[in-house]
């Protein structure tokens with residue numbers, strides 16, 4: 001939180017764009033959408049209780065080096081009210097043109113994807129030069145939370161069903177077309193346990209922040225490696241061209257982790273992990289879980305092939321393989337799958353709901369501070385949000 005932020009209680013409730021005034025043009029100004037107002041010293045930090053557009057910030061659910069994710073409430077006429085998530089860039093970074101462009105690119109790409117296994121984007125805007133995007137509220141927790149309270153592997157059928165849905169969501173992203181009907185060749189590039197949300201009947205791919213797609217302003221940067229080390233395919237690590245099979249690799253690494261409770265590649269440092277990804281094979285999953293069904297071992301091995309040509313040609317093909325195995329495995333009902341997920345998440349979802357409810361009750365009764373300092377929801381603080389490079 002910036003110490004020099006003006007007293008929030010004296011700020012206007014709606015952060016309307018102020019009248020334009022002189023400012024120094026940043027070097028990459030061409031990347032800025034034409035309608036965008038200049039970002040300058042007027043940008044103040046956001047706190048719980050701030051109103052951004054027609055959204056009221058209720059609680060912070062994730063804080064990273066570059067931005068924040070908030071629980072927020074959209075209000076409308078006739079008492080209309082709806083829970084949403086809002087993503088914002090840190091005020092100190094709003095001048096970073098690359099970050100801004102990435103932020104708008106993320107929203108533009110995500111807005112084109114309509115699929116139940118992909119987090120919906122609902123709105124995009126800026127207030128006082130501070131960009132924000134509004135997402136459907138996902139009442140869940142990142143997949144990474146499944147193993148925080150219990151490291152034993154989950155039921156293989158649950159792992160396969162979760163990954164089948166992840167693959168369906170990824171396939172929808174890979175197939176997305178531009179307004180001209182031409183495929184955008186989108187690749188998520190950051191498929192990792194932090195970017196998959198699960199909950200009661202929920203599996204959703206989120207965070208298209210570093211996705212690649214034709215037309216993105218920042219796709220052509222050569223030699224940049226982004227994403228999280230244990231899930232990066234060899235071609236991504238060596239800055240070779242990536243395509244949908246790069247996400248298939250990451251889905252394979254996620255499946256490995258769900259089935260075994262262990263990362264396929266792990267190490268003290270990212271450099272060690274990268275060396276392993278390039279040169280080694282992961283420990284055979286059946287050595288960790290001897291009863292692992294043979295078809296699932298084969299799916300992991302194929303999805304995680306070092307050469308893209310040896311992998312499933314698409315996330316849909318990987319989904320089909322998972323579904324074929326599921327059909328002949330003993331059935332796992334929707335309610336049983338939900339129970340497994342909810343039991344594993346422990347209190348993560350419950351705590352988050354409680355925190356938001358408390359904030360709303362306090363504010364409605366006038367008891368709580370109108371604008372309180374940001375407080376991280378404790379159960380979410382264990383998450384890592386630093387991009388790897």
Ligand SMILES: Nc1ncnc2c1ncn2[C@@H]1O[C@H](COP(=O)(O)OP(=O)(O)O)[C@@H](O)[C@H]1O
Pocket residue numbers: 061062064067069085119135136137138139140141142194195206207208209380383385
């Ligand atoms: N739509 C959402 N609903 C609820 N929580 C969300 C939503 N989107 C993101 N989050 C939370 O915020 C975290 C970070 O979001 P993400 O989109 O991955 O941003 P980042 O770019 O910081 O990685 C997620 O792991 C999740 O805990």
Ligand SMILES: [Mg+2]
Pocket residue numbers: 194195207
């Ligand atoms: Mg993320």
